[in-house]
Amino acid sequence: MTENRFVALPEGVSQDQFALAIAEFKTAIGADNVVVAPELIAPYTKIMIPVDEDKHLPAGALMPKTVAEVQQIMDICNKYKTPVWPISTGRNFGYGSAAPARRGTLVLDLRRMNQIIEVDVELGYALVEAGVTYQQLADYIKEHDLPLWLDTPMPAPVASPTGNTLDRGVGYTPYGEHFMFQCGMEVVLANGKVLKTGMGSLENSNTWQVFKWGYGPYLDGIFTQSNYGVVTKMGFWLMPKPPVYKPFLVKYPKDEDIVKAIDTIRPLRMNQIIANAGTVSNALWEIAVTHKRTDVWDGQGQIPDEIVNRLAKEKGYGAWNVYAALYGTQEQVDVNWKMVKTAFEASGGEVLTEENMRTDDPLWQYRKDMMSGTLSMFEFGLYNWRGGGGSTWFAPVSQARGGETMKQMKMAKQITRDFGIDYVALFIIGWREMHHIVDLLYDRTNPKEMQAAHGCYKTLLTDFAKQGYGVYRANTAFMDDVAELYGEVKREVNQTLKRALDPNGIIAPGKSGIDI
Amino acid sequence: MSLNISRRYFLSASALSAMMLAPQLSAFNLSRTESSNICALIADDSLSKMLQKHLVRFREIKHQELIRQESISQAANLRSWLRNNKGHKILGAVGCDFYPVLESLVRELGGSSLLHGRHVVMKNSCSRHNFYTVPASQGAARHFMGSVGATNNQFQSSEFCIGASARIRTAHPPPVTTDWLETIANMMVAVANGGWQAGPVKQYPATHLFESASPTGSLETFVFNL
Numbered sequence A: 001m002t003e004n005r006f007v008a009l010p011e012g013v014s015q016d017q018f019a020l021a022i023a024e025f026k027t028a029i030g031a032d033n034v035v036v037a038p039e040l041i042a043p044y045t046k047i048m049i050p051v052d053e054d055k056h057l058p059a060g061a062l063m064p065k066t067v068a069e070v071q072q073i074m075d076i077c078n079k080y081k082t083p084v085w086p087i088s089t090g091r092n093f094g095y096g097s098a099a100p101a102r103r104g105t106l107v108l109d110l111r112r113m114n115q116i117i118e119v120d121v122e123l124g125y126a127l128v129e130a131g132v133t134y135q136q137l138a139d140y141i142k143e144h145d146l147p148l149w150l151d152t153p154m155p156a157p158v159a160s161p162t163g164n165t166l167d168r169g170v171g172y173t174p175y176g177e178h179f180m181f182q183c184g185m186e187v188v189l190a191n192g193k194v195l196k197t198g199m200g201s202l203e204n205s206n207t208w209q210v211f212k213w214g215y216g217p218y219l220d221g222i223f224t225q226s227n228y229g230v231v232t233k234m235g236f237w238l239m240p241k242p243p244v245y246k247p248f249l250v251k252y253p254k255d256e257d258i259v260k261a262i263d264t265i266r267p268l269r270m271n272q273i274i275a276n277a278g279t280v281s282n283a284l285w286e287i288a289v290t291h292k293r294t295d296v297w298d299g300q301g302q303i304p305d306e307i308v309n310r311l312a313k314e315k316g317y318g319a320w321n322v323y324a325a326l327y328g329t330q331e332q333v334d335v336n337w338k339m340v341k342t343a344f345e346a347s348g349g350e351v352l353t354e355e356n357m358r359t360d361d362p363l364w365q366y367r368k369d370m371m372s373g374t375l376s377m378f379e380f381g382l383y384n385w386r387g388g389g390g391s392t393w394f395a396p397v398s399q400a401r402g403g404e405t406m407k408q409m410k411m412a413k414q415i416t417r418d419f420g421i422d423y424v425a426l427f428i429i430g431w432r433e434m435h436h437i438v439d440l441l442y443d444r445t446n447p448k449e450m451q452a453a454h455g456c457y458k459t460l461l462t463d464f465a466k467q468g469y470g471v472y473r474a475n476t477a478f479m480d481d482v483a484e485l486y487g488e489v490k491r492e493v494n495q496t497l498k499r500a501l502d503p504n505g506i507i508a509p510g511k512s513g514i515d516i
Numbered sequence B: 001m002s003l004n005i006s007r008r009y010f011l012s013a014s015a016l017s018a019m020m021l022a023p024q025l026s027a028f029n030l031s032r033t034e035s036s037n038i039c040a041l042i043a044d045d046s047l048s049k050m051l052q053k054h055l056v057r058f059r060e061i062k063h064q065e066l067i068r069q070e071s072i073s074q075a076a077n078l079r080s081w082l083r084n085n086k087g088h089k090i091l092g093a094v095g096c097d098f099y100p101v102l103e104s105l106v107r108e109l110g111g112s113s114l115l116h117g118r119h120v121v122m123k124n125s126c127s128r129h130n131f132y133t134v135p136a137s138q139g140a141a142r143h144f145m146g147s148v149g150a151t152n153n154q155f156q157s158s159e160f161c162i163g164a165s166a167r168i169r170t171a172h173p174p175p176v177t178t179d180w181l182e183t184i185a186n187m188m189v190a191v192a193n194g195g196w197q198a199g200p201v202k203q204y205p206a207t208h209l210f211e212s213a214s215p216t217g218s219l220e221t222f223v224f225n226l
Helices: A015-029 A038-044 A067-080 A134-143 A161-166 A255-270 A283-290 A305-315 A330-346 A362-370 A378-386 A402-418 A447-466 A479-485 A488-501 B013-021 B046-055 B069-073 B075-084 B098-108 B140-148 B180-192
Strands: A060-062 A084-087 A106-109 A116-120 A125-129 A182-188 A194-196 A230-237 A244-252 A279-282 A320-328 A350-353 A389-394 A397-399 A425-429 A433-443 B038-043 B061-067 B089-094 B112-122 B127-133 B155-161 B215-225
Touching (some): A015 A067, A038 B098, A067 A230, A134 B075, A255 A320, A255 A425, A283 A378, A283 A433, A330 A350, A362 A378, A389 A447, A433 A447, B038 B046, B046 B180, B046 B215, B075 B098, B089 B180, B098 B215, B140 B180, B180 B215
Parallel strands (some): B038 B089
Antiparallel strands (some): A116 A125, A182 A230, A279 A425, B112 B215
């Protein structure tokens, strides 16, 4: 197939057919909001994952402003069998950025749908359009001096709550599990109909953003990590600003102390003494955020443990570093702090609070920010560690048991070592599980490192699966592989739903390994 | 044009002084663009600053801004700086932490990417250069290698061009420079001011010199049209 009129084409769609679709899109949403020029497509093509850009090259981008325009787009997509890849802002960096899973898919960029529809202070919720960013919400809260906190992921100033929640992303306050605090969606289906989930389908309902379940089957879940509809609005809960916020750090000196750390955290987290999704980062994470690899070690392969240990000692980092916080009234925090301090000290951890920290310590400051929903992108420093623009997140889920996290750590460290990649990792503290996040940092200008990062991710995926571990989220290059690991029946059910809701496969083909 | 941005995070005084002092050039000896709409955005890391030394010599560049490393979380400032420069070409260099943020903000503002270079320097002075191009910058890898010496096995270069045209006449040979950063500066200004001569897309794989060398620094260069 020649593609000289367009930079890419959807599979099975001719140039003429595609040109007709583009003409109709322009009529529907305005020519300025339909992008096919290479220089305008280029910013949608950059990926950090270890595959060539060409594999995920979009054919163009559409930027609707209203629900009615999204409905018109669905009509045209069905007519010409041209698929779209919805993004709210497309800042899913280590998981594939804005580029689609399948080459030739048009990006459906919802950034112009950026209205904050409602923020209710009394009930602590927001209803926003899909393109609203965390920055917009933070500005709104500040401007109106609202006693509410956001919960934000790492690239918060440029990312959106809708995009992050739909990908089941996490933050670091007590509202860290974003999908848990989501409440009500508006979804444009492939047939152009508009579904409001939960209480939203009830006429004159004023409980859409306060009661998640509605009546009958709970549907919101099927619109996350999926391609069954285009979510155009989303409600979610905002945390009332607590009177007292007490962040703390616990350092453990040895790698094997991960067992003590996790076993100490678990009962505190399950009983909501520690209410937030704190983190347990390894020493290399702390080093990599603030240093370039070449400044601390210039050898080949995985950085040796003795170098990491020496640096950690010099810089004052633990082998494992628990960052968590207490929230509430002074009385509540005082009581809980006693329990927390006692428990961590008994496990051999060094417990530190604001009083012990240097005010100019950037690592402490950014964790403090993130656990209070303050926007920060300090963690992007990780991308300078290796340089060359490569990053892919391997994110398996672990039981919140010390032995389990130890086993995962050993496996991940060995596999990354086999591929010459550094084990830069943290665990995000869930209620009964840990999100084990390994950032595979590599140099995209080096074909060998690209190959190594790809091989490493694939091996991590398969070797972890052999032990019964699966990832909670995957990048666009590996979505089929991950779906395969979750088994035939699940794939069949996903496909049955897809065929029923989107028989022409026009929404995000390949998302989470789901196709018609 | 006035800059409505926080001076705390975007400090340009030193860059402007340097600009005033340096002898000014015009990229590829093109005639001076009277109504220049090109701005430069430079991070305060060492490699970016080395590139800046070459950029300050171009009179096409209306003004330069330095971004401090600590300002990465101040995306709002960067966003409003870009917004205030709507209608301008923005070229420059930042680290690997800043680039994804910058490019996504350009996308958010409806801007386009004309040229993106990713450069990694090795301990043995070898360097790798990936170019992400469009028809307006097609042939960047070939041009780069021609300029720094195509037979020089210290350089590895590749190009991914979106919407590449196969029917491109061979461009005039580029001026030879002794410093790859100077070549990049020339290329960026030429693309930004419309003086770029498109060439064929070529790949230049690594030689044995790349096998054992460790990287010592990396840099992302860009030309955006806002």
